[in-house]
Amino acid sequence: MGTYDYALDEQYRKDMYLALINNALQQKERVSTHSGGVPFLRLIIAWVQGISDSFDELVDQFSPKQHATSPTSSSAQLRLWLVALSHVVSRLERTHSALVEAVVGMSWTTMDSSFVKTYTSFVGMLVSARPEYLTIVLTKIAHGLTYRAHV
Amino acid sequence: MTRRAVYERIHYLLQHLISLIPTLPSALSPLLVRNFPHKRQSQAAQVTFIRNLLRITQYCPELSDRILATIVDRAVQIDVSGESSFMDNPN
Numbered sequence: 722m723g724t725y726d727y728a729l730d731e732q733y734r735k736d737m738y739l740a741l742i743n744n745a746l747q748q749k750e751r752v753s754t755h756s757g758g759v760p761f762l763r764l765i766i767a768w769v770q771g772i773s774d775s776f777d778e779l780v781d782q783f784s785p786k787q788h789a790t791s792p793t794s795s796s797a798q799l800r801l802w803l804v805a806l807s808h809v810v811s812r813l814e815r816t817h818s819a820l821v822e823a824v825v826g827m828s829w830t831t832m833d834s835s836f837v838k839t840y841t842s843f844v845g846m847l848v849s850a851r852p853e854y855l856t857i858v859l860t861k862i863a864h865g866l867t868y869r870a871h872v
Numbered sequence: 873m874t875r876r877a878v879y880e881r882i883h884y885l886l887q888h889l890i891s892l893i894p895t896l897p898s899a900l901s902p903l904l905v906r907n908f909p910h911k912r913q914s915q916a917a918q919v920t921f922i923r924n925l926l927r928i929t930q931y932c933p934e935l936s937d938r939i940l941a942t943i944v945d946r947a948v949q950i951d952v953s954g955e956s957s958f959m960d961n962p963n
Contacts, residue, residue: 830873830878830882831873831878840885841884841888842888844885844888844889845888845889848892848893849893855893855899856899858889859899859900859903860903862882862900862903863907865879866879866882866904866907866920866921866924866925867907867909867917867921868913868916868920
């Protein structure tokens with residue numbers, strides 16, 4: 722019985738998130754059927770069962786209603802999703818625009834600082850690898866500098 | 873979380889993106905003009921946006937001229953239209 726290896730656990734979880742994302746992207750590239758938002762555990766089950774709507778479930782991770790149900794657990798999960806997504810940015814094409822828009826559109830500015838760091842890094846990688854998303858990112862930024870964006 | 877902290881995070885992101893994409897400022901410029909609050913919006917709305925524009929000039933001097941021109945242009949529009957609150961109370 723040793724001490725709990727958090728670093729190793731985080732590595733396993735990152736690998737799992739990455740596998741889930743790769744699966745979701747592949748599914749999306751083939752076919753797309755919509756389902757509503759689902760919690761994280763069901764996403765894993767969907768992966769195991771190979772259900773094809775896992776992409777939409779991934780999109781829902783970043784949607785506002787997900788935050789409403791479990792705000793504190795979301796931040797750590799979302800951060801790991803973003804870390805995993807960072808590894809596949811070059812594969813985010815037009816068919817995945819719903820996912821990119823969900824990430825760009827989320828309320829990131831009020832999250833904890835380690836999330837903000839990961840988010841900033843992700844957006845940098847996104848616009849570097851896929852310049853077609855630059856306009857949507859800058860639009861969000863310009864709007865975010867207004868007073869009304871944060872009432 | 874204060875407004876100032878929120879805006880600082882946005883500036884942090886923007887600075888990071890500018891460091892990666894040298895051509896970004898010219899893409900950003902028209903979007904800043906488009907989001908400038910209408911002259912009928914509150915003083916808080918005007919001041920907030922102008923403060924944020926000036927903050928951008930601190931890390932993106934390339935946009936200084938255009939940003940300052942926009943601010944002056946908008947301030948003149950407000951002044952000429954007879955709306956009193958903004959120019960009489962610049963704070």
